[in-house]
Amino acid sequence: MTRWKRFLIFLSVMGPGIITANIDNDASGITTYSVAGARFGYALLWTLIPTTVALVVIQEMIARMGVVTGKGLSDLIRENYGVKAAFFMMLGLLIANFGNTVANLAGWAASMEILGMSKYIMVPIGAISIWILVTKGSYRFVEKILLFACLLYFGYVISGFMAKPDWTPVLKSTLIPRIKWDSEYVMLSIAIIGTTITPWMQFYLQSSIAEKGIKKEHYKASRLDVIIGCFITDIISFFIIVTCGTLLFPQGIRIHEASEAALALKPLAGDYAYLIFSMSLANASLLGAIIVPLATAYYICEAMGWEAGVNKTFKEAPQFMWIYTMTIALASFVIMIPGAPLVFLMVLSAVINGLLLPFVLVYALLLVNDKKLMGEYTNPKSYNYISWGTIVTIIVLTTFLIITTFVPLNG
């Protein structure tokens, strides 16, 4: 058995749920966890448990919809709520995901700069390689690259252990919630939920499950895959917070970006931790930059009924190729403008994500309860209380986050 073959077998076992979970921890996610760990130590670890629960509840419904209907979320919204709903949803997704792509390429640029490489060289190289990889590479090859990239996330777990935390307080903070009425604390705990549960990943998960053609009879396996994925997402987050909480927090080092965390780790934990942190950030950013623009172009074209496909030319699938290419090109361009309003763009993207999320979740919940679509697979009544509860909570929290973006709390 060749080495690649073993990789491939491993990949076929790894399902959409697990891949989605990994991509969920992109540059902005890693930034949030690093900042949270450095600012509040282990104090925010407990938020990961309710976040995981909410993530499982939502992703399970999305996965179920993908399995039962065999269609993506954007298709279902278009078919059941019409072109207006789909159009505005997709417009929002396009803008938010442009912001996400900027964030990811910025993460890539920052990680390359701390490794001593100029962003004016590395951003174009990264962007062009992504574009070529996706449009010219074979699916198998891209799959291998993605799988390898997913494995690199494990670096954060290693760095967590290398930080040699005292596990008793870590576990205590994870299991016992502590609420502090400090504006930064509240904001960061909401940000952790906001960066974990994003609109685009719901579209991504449902499409990849629909695309895999998982049968209703195999739904249980798919559910397991999704639940494992949700745990992996938060286990990675856990170790990022633990690393920064163990090493940076006691020294009182404040950071605003994930790359600063890597730099700050260098004198404290040595070259390995620094390398792992910066390489993992580069990896996560690039992975996000591969997936987000591609996924966006797919959903939009499917909802609108435009030709889609990476191996098509600009003439065959104009909307698809232009959306995909321009997202990457513009995002790289923005990053390379000296003094570009990167922070503004990312805040804008977070706000639009926050505005979009309630609609996505409410549509998803309405669709999953549609007897005509789901037959006997609609939510059981008790489950609906949990789902609505989760969704309302998330909506309240993200609304709060949006409002405080414009009207900062006095703390």
Add this chain to the structure above:
Amino acid sequence: MPFFSEVFSSEIIKKPVLDPVGEELGRVKDIMIVKGDPLPRISALIIEKKNKLFNLQWTDLNIFNKRIISSRVYIDNLQPYEFEEDDLLIVRDILDKQIVDANGAKVVRVNDIKLEGYNDNAVLIAVDVGMRGILRRLGVERGGEDFMRLFKRHLSYNLISWNYIQPLHPKLSEIALTVPRQMVSELHPADLAAIISQVSHKEGATFFKDLDVETAAEALSELEPDQQAAIITGMDTEQAADIIEEMPPDEAADIISDLPAEKAQEILGSLEKEDAEDIQELMGHEEDTAGGIMTNEYIAYSPEMTVKEASDRFKVNAKEVETVYYIYILDKDEKLIGVTSLRELLLAEPDCSLADIMETNLKTVPPGEDEMVVAEIISKYNLLALPVVDENGYMHGVVTVDDIIDVLLPPAAKRKRRRV
């Protein structure tokens, strides 16, 4: 009621309907259509007033155009309406659904529907699948036109006549086609595969059921493994076995090895014994080796056979075999000793033996050889097929040039990328 103009469904939906004294009866919620000759016609408008639905018959209308819709009846005369599965409704069942545009093998969405007057009726004349339809639905068709004029471009209409639309189901909730179903079998299997790979697995399977066994077998072998497995698993075993039997054994083996073990056993069980054995033998090889891509259907004769005998036998054997351009010569122990081409055979004197005309300087590969090495050899020696021979000289099969091309340049339907 006479109706001469043409109108798009989006211009009607949500429009107020007036009663004879000019009061609002309600707003148009949906449009019910019934089968008609030659085209489906509107039978009633479903209107909504204070969250209640009413059925307003076409015959009760006296003005119907994009500006005014009025009826000759009052609200008290209207029948209440409840959504019925059996009704065919424009908004619920047709608008925003996918259709396959066979002209170009792509999947598009119904953005709008065009209605036209015909013998006092409004008939469904075409579906709009273009940008104009989307803009019209969003209420900015005019704006879009002006915008395009800035670039000296024209916003083109992209309508598909209803005549071409053949639903696979009475409703468009599933996929519909823009070619009559009888014509589907006339599409090239590779185009069929391209269409199937673009729709959901369930719809792909529906599509598949209508194909004859031969077309189905060819289209199936053009699809990516996941989809092949999904489609075969969805069929009943008999039907699946028929299709599998029709395929070359190497492709059949690839498909069966991707199936769940139980289903694979079932299918192998209902194949003819000989076919099943061929397939099982091929399944024993690693996927990306010579053994994994070879087929065990080939033409082989003994060295003593005369050219005349061989030609006669060839006419019988070649019907069943995919690649017939080489005739392999096997000795009594079934070991490969030579090869001759179809051309040599046709040009040779009828009474000389195959041993006289055969080429003995053979290019062969062992079953475990990597597929890329096989590709290199085939390319270097310009072969159409390469025999796979083990270390003892026994011939196991041939790798044909079309399998190698699939390795190097997978067909589009196989290459179709998931949203990674």
